[in-house]
Amino acid sequence: MKRHIYILFFLFCIVSQTLYAQDSWEKIKENKKGTVTVYYIQNKPFVYSLHTGGMAGIEYEMFSEMIHQKRKELKAIINIKWVPLSSWDNMYKKISDGGEGIFGISGITITDERKKDIDYLPAYMPDIEIIISSANVPIFQTKDNFNAAIQSLRAVTIKNSTFERNIIKLKHADLPALEYEYLDTSEDLINEIANGQDLWGFTQLSNYAYALSKGLMLHRQVFYQTENDGLAIILPKDSSWKTPLSVFFKTKEFKPYINALIRKYLGDKVTDLIWDISNRNSEMIDTLKTQQREIGLLNIESEIRLLRLTQKELEISQQNTIRNILVISLSLTLLLVVALFHFNNLVKRSNQQLEHQNQEIDLQSKSLKKAYKDLELLSGIGRDVTAKLTLEDIITTAYKSINKLIDTPIFGIGIFNEQENALEFPFIYENDIEIKGQSYDLNDKMRLAVMAFDQRKEFFIQHFSNDHRNYVKEVLQPIAGQDAESIIYIPLVAKHKKPIGVFTVQSFEINAFDSYKLNLLRNLAIYIRIALQNSGTYTNLNSKSKKLQKANNHILEQKELIEEKNHDLENANNEKNHLLGIVAHDLRNPLSSSISLLSMLDTNNSALDEDEKMCISGSLSAMYRMNKMIEEILDARVSENKVEVEKEKAMKDIFSSSDVVDVIVNEFTGIADRKNITLIYNMISDGLVEVNKQHFTQVIENLISNAIKFSDQNTIVSTSVEKNKDYIQIKVTDQGPGFSDEDKKNLFKKYQKLSAKPTAGEKSTGLGLSIVKKYITEMGGTIECISSQGNGSTFIVAVPNL
Numbered sequence: 001m002k003r004h005i006y007i008l009f010f011l012f013c014i015v016s017q018t019l020y021a022q023d024s025w026e027k028i029k030e031n032k033k034g035t036v037t038v039y040y041i042q043n044k045p046f047v048y049s050l051h052t053g054g055m056a057g058i059e060y061e062m063f064s065e066m067i068h069q070k071r072k073e074l075k076a077i078i079n080i081k082w083v084p085l086s087s088w089d090n091m092y093k094k095i096s097d098g099g100e101g102i103f104g105i106s107g108i109t110i111t112d113e114r115k116k117d118i119d120y121l122p123a124y125m126p127d128i129e130i131i132i133s134s135a136n137v138p139i140f141q142t143k144d145n146f147n148a149a150i151q152s153l154r155a156v157t158i159k160n161s162t163f164e165r166n167i168i169k170l171k172h173a174d175l176p177a178l179e180y181e182y183l184d185t186s187e188d189l190i191n192e193i194a195n196g197q198d199l200w201g202f203t204q205l206s207n208y209a210y211a212l213s214k215g216l217m218l219h220r221q222v223f224y225q226t227e228n229d230g231l232a233i234i235l236p237k238d239s240s241w242k243t244p245l246s247v248f249f250k251t252k253e254f255k256p257y258i259n260a261l262i263r264k265y266l267g268d269k270v271t272d273l274i275w276d277i278s279n280r281n282s283e284m285i286d287t288l289k290t291q292q293r294e295i296g297l298l299n300i301e302s303e304i305r306l307l308r309l310t311q312k313e314l315e316i317s318q319q320n321t322i323r324n325i326l327v328i329s330l331s332l333t334l335l336l337v338v339a340l341f342h343f344n345n346l347v348k349r350s351n352q353q354l355e356h357q358n359q360e361i362d363l364q365s366k367s368l369k370k371a372y373k374d375l376e377l378l379s380g381i382g383r384d385v386t387a388k389l390t391l392e393d394i395i396t397t398a399y400k401s402i403n404k405l406i407d408t409p410i411f412g413i414g415i416f417n418e419q420e421n422a423l424e425f426p427f428i429y430e431n432d433i434e435i436k437g438q439s440y441d442l443n444d445k446m447r448l449a450v451m452a453f454d455q456r457k458e459f460f461i462q463h464f465s466n467d468h469r470n471y472v473k474e475v476l477q478p479i480a481g482q483d484a485e486s487i488i489y490i491p492l493v494a495k496h497k498k499p500i501g502v503f504t505v506q507s508f509e510i511n512a513f514d515s516y517k518l519n520l521l522r523n524l525a526i527y528i529r530i531a532l533q534n535s536g537t538y539t540n541l542n543s544k545s546k547k548l549q550k551a552n553n554h555i556l557e558q559k560e561l562i563e564e565k566n567h568d569l570e571n572a573n574n575e576k577n578h579l580l581g582i583v584a585h586d587l588r589n590p591l592s593s594s595i596s597l598l599s600m601l602d603t604n605n606s607a608l609d610e611d612e613k614m615c616i617s618g619s620l621s622a623m624y625r626m627n628k629m630i631e632e633i634l635d636a637r638v639s640e641n642k643v644e645v646e647k648e649k650a651m652k653d654i655f656s657s658s659d660v661v662d663v664i665v666n667e668f669t670g671i672a673d674r675k676n677i678t679l680i681y682n683m684i685s686d687g688l689v690e691v692n693k694q695h696f697t698q699v700i701e702n703l704i705s706n707a708i709k710f711s712d713q714n715t716i717v718s719t720s721v722e723k724n725k726d727y728i729q730i731k732v733t734d735q736g737p738g739f740s741d742e743d744k745k746n747l748f749k750k751y752q753k754l755s756a757k758p759t760a761g762e763k764s765t766g767l768g769l770s771i772v773k774k775y776i777t778e779m780g781g782t783i784e785c786i787s788s789q790g791n792g793s794t795f796i797v798a799v800p801n802l
Helices: 002-017 026-029 058-074 088-096 143-150 162-173 184-196 205-213 240-249 252-264 268-277 289-332 336-386 391-402 448-455 465-471 515-604 610-650 657-667 670-676 693-707 741-745 768-778
Strands: 032-040 077-084 102-109 116-118 129-132 154-159 180-183 201-205 218-227 231-236 411-419 420-430 433-441 460-461 487-491 499-508 652-656 678-683 688-692 716-721 727-734 782-787 793-800
Touching: 026 032, 032 058, 032 088, 058 077, 058 102, 058 231, 058 240, 058 252, 058 678, 088 116, 088 231, 088 610, 116 657, 129 162, 129 184, 129 205, 143 218, 154 162, 154 793, 180 184, 184 201, 184 218, 184 336, 201 205, 201 218, 205 218, 205 252, 205 268, 240 252, 252 268, 252 688, 289 336, 336 391, 336 515, 391 411, 391 420, 391 515, 411 433, 411 448, 411 515, 420 448, 420 657, 433 448, 448 460, 448 487, 448 499, 460 465, 487 515, 499 515, 515 610, 515 670, 652 657, 657 670, 657 678, 657 693, 657 716, 657 727, 670 693, 688 693, 688 741, 688 793, 693 716, 693 727, 693 793, 768 782
Parallel strands: 032 077, 032 102, 154 180, 154 201, 678 716
Antiparallel strands: 102 231, 116 231, 129 201, 129 218, 411 420, 411 499, 420 433, 460 487, 487 499, 652 688, 716 727, 727 793, 782 793
16 A cells, blocks of 8 residues: 555656656757746836736846747747745755756846756846845944844845845854744845834845836845855756857847846846946946036945945044053052142043044034935935926925925026027026016127026035125026026036026025035035936927828828728729629620631632622631630730739748737827827737738738727727637737628628727728638638627637647
8 A cells, every 4th residue: 555655756856846847959849849937026126917917027027038039049949937935945956856858047147056956048137136124224424233133133045045145144243132923935035124123134236226217115234245156046966948038148149138038127227227327247338427427426426435434433442441441550650639739630631532522523424424415315316306297396306306306495496498599498497487478689798697507617605695796797686586696607608618508596584505515516406417318309309209100000000091992992903803704705696606706608609799708708817816815815914813823822931920910000000199099919828820911911900900090089999819729829908999790791891981980080891801801811810700780809710829
């Protein structure tokens, strides 16, 4: 009995181990089809499921692109099974147990220890691990403070991960009392820390940056950052897939591709920050703006200064202690009373000096902390301002943000209008009240705004009513609002040294601004200048995009009309040829009879005179010519039919149905957007077909075009591709008016006007579905419509697959 149980258990282990093992590279290469399995753990931004049912992420797109390239290379069908797992230990066991055609993705770190059990594809991005904490945990300025406080907080990590390895190192090195708890995934770890209190743990810099972009409240601690060998996709050791897939990472297109892909999910600034921080990627192209990089350096320097001040305080304390000990030692050799007297005085003076030094250090520390916080806030303001694309949003965001740092009773941004030769202030804020439509003529040289723009020079005035003679010959009244005393004007100059406007902050009080605030405003001016340039670029691109979209839509409409006209001409030509054949065939028999009768009359009747014989002979010649013309017409019809049949056979193509449908859906996105219709494309499974590609394209275009044409605004048109046993099935579903029972009887007939009408005045000839039916029949396929009036329609096309 026990023997049978062991055998069953052994068989169960084998089956469970090979449940998801799929095809090797050599097998797919030979058979031209196969399947691979990808195990994944939810980990934003690397791989995660969408609420709409699809998937996304850096590694999801990268792996899909690799398999797509191998499909084209082998001209084979390679299916991907995406299998979710709940923990890292589960994935590690799946991959380390071995098998062909299996992979693991979840932002996985390369380590020498793991290479003993599993293998990696080449690293695709740096792997930097940092400590994050809950928002209620302060950002510590010294490692000692951090070490002292962190042991009283709750640490969380992932079992057998590099995060746990880092915590174990801390425990052995500096924090022997450290305890920690386990969570299943990186996503669980970040959410637990962001939503909890007094929590901390290690995570990847990319996870942290993504979480911040999604609004999670986290703090980053500056200590114990680590950099690993990079992030990569894992696979079993000795897998036949490693060599062919590694080629993808060695191509010249890979670096631009992966850089663009990471920017798609993390944004430009975070991506550049990751490449810059990584020592292993020092040659990566630096796309951060110069000022943004300077602000980052100031942040780091502020942290270093705080640490150095603390160390200096300790050094001074140690020196004072040593000095006191020396004084005491020397005093012991002298008279005890004198030594004690001098020692007492020395201690008093030392205490006074130490207190004074401590006060200075405390003031410097507070000043640096404030500067650090201001720089952090300014950096956030820069992100907010440069993210805006309209002038109104840029001005409003800049004004509301800078008031968090500096009290600015008057705030304005002037833009150079080249046509009007003027500086135009769309609106100026004065004590939170908008003053609109203010403009300065550039010929008005007594205006500080004009002077700052013309001379590309800053103006920093603390008491304008007294000092105005140093700047202008006469004081001009403002076009709107009140006179200011403290005035700052900063020109906005583009990289090519061309001024684009001015930025001003003013106050009604004397000496309202200092050099520190001026430096903050200079940095803000840089952000405003970048935002204005981005706004102009965006406006130009948007305008060009709309023009191109309009032209493309017009071309599509013209194309549809031309195709309908061509089809009409083809039908008319076919009907003409058919009628001509009938007429020729019907004329042939009576003409042959007439020729026979005239021939008999010509040869047998000798009583005819010469004129009569000439008349009969002429008639016979004419009839022979007409008979030959009829034979030529009939022969030409037979030849034409043969050519058409051979042409239809010769024009068949082998191609992927999903690739064609994907292109068509993208082409109709603009037309759908004009009616606020959402186009959804779902490729369930793919397959190759051998049909006329042009006719196949016309069929899908016609169905999607009709779905958009007859659908109301704010509806959905969905298209799917699925491979069955013998057919590729394409479904086009809309939420339009549907068809009545009477409509369904005439659905695929020519020139039929059905009850449904286009919702935006589009044209309809009634030929489209008859053409679709004809082409699908020629392909050996079928088409059906599932619909009821008022409930939308679904057209199902089935085409034989290879």
